[in-house]
């Protein structure tokens with residue numbers, strides 16, 4: 001890549017990168033991070049890209065989910081396990097209904113830095129810098145807590161590495177064995193309105209596995225039934241950190257951002273002439289681009305071209321997040337703009353970020369119905385444009401939180417204060433996430449292009 005260097009992004013304007021008051025301290029931390037082991041291996045990111053290429057071809061579905069912002073306070077093995085469980089459960093629901101493999105991608109093991117709508121926050125008469133994510137400053141409303149502290153990057157690295165270690169153990173160590181599907185159930189689900197539906201699915205899978213076992217096909221010798229591939233992702237917002245984690249792959253000489261398998265560029269930092277796009281030009285990882293109401297189709301097409309000059313399948317995922325009422329207004333034009341240039345992309349839907357409102361009780365929330373309606377509208381538009389709605393990108397947790405209103409349990413504005421734990425945006429709780437998976441599977445069944453793809457995938 002001509003003129004690209006690991007640090008060439010530094011010559012471009014950048015948004016949403018913190019200013020540290022001690023530059024030397026920051027550089028010392030970054031230089032140390034450069035000597036730390038990579039989090040992921042280049043061969044893994046290549047493998048993920050191959051899986052995403054199948055999504056481009058309509059032969060797989062992408063499920064990306066996790067916290068809006070991971071936090072030091074919520075770091076606990078049970079939280080990691082429960083997020084993993086819900087993603088497995090959602091995948092099972094989707095795989096079963098669509099007969100398509102699901103590419104499982106966590107917003108996890110590094111999803112810390114946040115772009116904020118305002119640089120400062122006011123409480124009463126006091127105004128302080130905004131909270132920017134636990135790898136930068138702390139959420140407490142004091143001057144000391146809000147000062148960006150470079151050493152927090154070490155703690156974030158360490159938390160990401162141990163999170164990833166546990167995820168690898170769960171994925172490959174037998175926890176994800178299809179024969180153990182009943183163990184993925186969280187306690188909540190036994191009491192949940194989704195319990196009956198999930199139990200029916202479990203029974204069908206048990207029948208199918210019983211049949212396969214009778215034919216001599218068991219997970220003892222079939223690795224695919226015993227393990228899953230689980231990938232990690234986060235927003236590549238904190239470029240000094242991403243630069244420090246980017247390494248040359250000794251087998252190919254290519255640059256890989258080894259902080260995660262997949263990184264994305266946020267809706268607020270996707271300027272063509274900005275540092276975030278410049279940085280992502282030189283790395284081999286698959287890249288997501290968030291597309292909100294201000295995105296212009298020709299600009300998005302241009303970003304795809306500069307990030308993926310060879311038009312490689314699986315390299316680019318466009319994540320639309322228009323808001324449920326805006327999908328018809330913006331998405332068809334975007335799809336046509338991308339099609340006109342013949343660009344290969346995964347079309348994923350983020351039904352969260354365009355549907356955030358303030359509740360009557362003062363909490364930031366997202367009505368579950370709006371989330372569902374954005375997904376339905378996106379499926380509808382892809383259906384009429386003849387493109388493939390290939391992915392879902394959600395903010396969710398395995399915990400029984402009350403952050404998004406609605407869902408089968410009808411969480412109300414008044415209920416929000418009960419278990420509102422997010423450090424940033426409101427997440428779907430485990431029950432709402434599974435409910436969404438069942439609703440999407442109904443959409444998939446309605447969608448004729450899915451049946452066509454599923455038949456092709458099977459043949």
Ligand code: PEP
Nearest residue numbers: 068266267268290321353
């Ligand atoms: C996010 O995904 O947490 C986020 C900030 O999204 P967006 O860039 O789409 O606003």
Ligand code: CO
Nearest residue numbers: 068395424425
């Ligand atoms: Co968010």
